[in-house]
Amino acid sequence: SGRMDVYKSVSRQIHEIFHEYTDIIEPLSLDEAFLDVTENKKGISLAVDIAKEIKQKIREQLNLVASAGISYNKFLAKIASDYRKPDGLCTIHPEQALDFIARLPIESFWGVGPVTAKKMHMLGISNGFQLRKCSLEMLTAHFGKVGALYYECARGIDERPVEAVRIRKSIGCERTLERDISARSSVIIELYHVAVELIERLQRKDFKGNTLTLKIKFHDFSQITRSMTQSQELTTLDRVLPLAKELLKSVEYEQHPIRLIGLSVSNPKEEVDEQRGTWEQLSFEFSEWE
Template identity: 80%
Template sequence: MERKIIHIDMDAFYASVEQRDHPELRGKPIAVGRAEERGVVATASYEARRYGVRSAMSSQKAKRLCPSLIFIPGRMDVYKAVSRQIHEIFHEYTDLIEPLSLDEAFLDVTHNKPGMELAVDIAREIKQKIRDQLNLVASAGVSYNKFLAKIASDYRKPDGLCTIHPDQALDFIARLPIESFWGVGPVTAKKMHLLGIHNGEQLRTRSLAMLTHEFGKMGNVYYDFARGIDLRPVEAVRIRKSVGCEHTLEKDISRRSSVIIELYHVAVELTGRLERHNFKGNTLTLKIKFHDFSQITRSTTRPQELHTLDEILPLAKQLLKEVDYEQHPIRLIGLSISNPHEEEAKKGVWEQLSFEFSDWE
């Protein structure tokens, strides 16, 4: 039986919740985030997006693009509560739900609770219930696998509903810009362009050997996607694989004493999160973002599990010695623990992804 997969993506979720709850903001360009010099846009309303304002953009750049932009402090507790209401609607149709974040999820409706034959009818009902019950707008994509369902949900945003049938998939993929493929970021897209690959049709002409030579394991993924193949199941539960935190600094720093102090604060927060999640792992990763927004990571793996400050901080300092920051001031410092023992991994279940507003400051 052909699988029936739906991808639901809430349109400008945080901003739409704010405009719903504050009628005076409706129709105006708003950004959820902080307007300070080091602030970052979490979500922008569609009125703001017309000016080029986008998620993860610095607040200063957003204000230059849209001088009338209104910044709204985030209310994560509210967004989480609304997300739970959305999932209650999902559960009316299936329990095979894979959340990707607070505002998007995959649903496998191959065998659905109402016994509906067409997945597009389920997607249409879900969109309408979200509008009627929550006064919010969602876009939906329908297809036979996760890759194509995700592509479909982005195709006609906002308030979109798009179905990619199996007999249409190859033609649809052929026209798809390479930047729209899952797993193709700016760096990979640039490499694809240098190889003469600009769309799905050109990707499909490349051999598996060539793609794996150029892109490693991801070459297999690109080869399959170009042919409409994605066998990944919709996973209702995910194993937690890492715990981390990061701080964007108020000012760029390059003095060793200042960097060590900030590293200590991040390590303290990380150990607190590890304790709350009852998580231990064997790999510590240091992430550094420089003043020009370039970034590097350094990792070390130890035979013993890492979860206390006395274990983590000395290793973090060792990793920091591998970073040249005297001539490249630091903007952001992050630490994470990963690679849990198998028995520990089985204990951890997936938690909905959400930004920490403190990290946007």
Template identity: 80%
Template sequence: MIERKIIHIDMDAFFASVEQRDNPELRGKPLAVGHAEERGVVAAASYEARRFGVRSAMSSQKAKRLCPHLIFVPGRMEVYSAVSRQIHEIFHEYTDIIEPLSLDEAFLDVTENKPGIPLAVDIAKEIKLKIRERLNLVASAGISYNKFLAKIASDYRKPDGLCTIHPNQALEFISRLPIENFWGVGPVTAKKMHSLGIHNGEHLRARTLETLIREFGKVGAIYYDFSRGIDLRPVETIQIRKSIGCEHTLERDINKRSSVIIELYHTAVELVGRLDRKDFRGNTLTLKIKFHDFSQITRSITQSKELLTLDVILPLAKQLLKEVEYENHPIRLIGLSVSNPREEGEEKGSVWEQLSFEFSDWDS
């Protein structure tokens, strides 16, 4: 079997860096992309702001408490999308096997590459240099023989990182890796791992496949493989949209049933409009609720029929809402999404969607 050469490119503080690039007065200052009002949320934070503990998905009020001189700027999604396209033009100079994960990160399979460069690390260096010279932005790159390790490597030396994990180093590297840094392990799973005495890759590798499946379900098999440096997923160039969703941060926390139903109705109406515009068809409806203390839950239901219209989606959303106790736990945010397109019904795909759902938290 040919050993793959995979690169993961991740732009450093992408939205905030674009704003600092385009406005010299913002350079070197703590910056948040988002809105500063009471119900605002930080969409992205510069590294200067991160030193104070400011993070994406944090409430604007908390961010300002942590960093009183934090500067807020509104997001410009059309600009970020245009810059992302420029970055991908650079990627295509080396390979057409590109799997975007978001506007600011992607996997590249450079096993066979257009310039014929033998070492993937040299390609990563060139890509980083071209992004800096042409776009005045900074990227981190991870290189390895599979996606899991390339992703881990790109996070290892941020910002402006470059890290290669060779096959003969992989097991030792994974052994030392904190369990929180494993791709697909979010806060909830990390807490459960800790309760089981699993704190790093070495601890995880010591558990049997049967134990991990019993504790974590089908995802346990993925954790089992990851702990051994195994990830057979290819870099996929065809991206199929897996879900359409929308969410509303409310002007005030609510716990009155009539108010919650009204907000749920408005969210469902917006969702139906998005489904129609994108011509998206799916069978699973997910309700997301974020409470006043920023804790959150999701509830899902899958139907045999496609979820397209308000008269189908709204009753299901109300059914899911019945599973949520909010009378003593006021609601701050309501979200709805439709996922699980029929052509993506394979079991493996659904497992990975669940993984990504946990750590992206709908906020990426």
């Protein structure tokens, strides 16, 4: 029998990994999404390097394999992601795209199901090369508006942007320390710096929330979180910092040095709305850890 709660939980963890690199994420399903990493949080120049890191983190943190497709548009990225499943990594470079598409069976094209594929075969179209030889007029005559999509895909053209349709539920930041610390004075100083950065982000995004979450990762890479909700919105340093210090009191770190400190502010009202069955895509939003 299906275990939807488990699937959703794992999906959230996977998307949390995605958000380490970009917030421009367009979910296709619980286990598939487009990521626009043209401008990414870590400043990594090659998308294939980001894909490798994401695959590695999914394996290390969740003990799962993932396939990644990398290209310059959504159509080709989707094709590439399906190319070497279940643990594949495929890049389609612009200069390779037309040759790659020419070899594709027509069934691999976006929106070509069994009925359309049968019609394509009746017209003598069985692969991308044969599809590319068809005129726009011919394709639209036989397939209507979607014929224009087939025409462009056969030429490696797909102008659709990655659309992140979501509600921001939290904003956060974290700091990985140059060395592990356990002295209270050092921890408080680092907590202050994280809180200052958090306030700057809240103000820049004009975000308001009532719940503060403290994230601590220790020297052995184990981690904990502590949260507290207030009636007043957490928008200023004089509200966030005392609350962060209060949360820190429940963390034992004198014999367990700290490697990373993070803070995030979330809006509990949106979390309640999600639990009541708001649109599924809302379950994919996470703290903006960097």
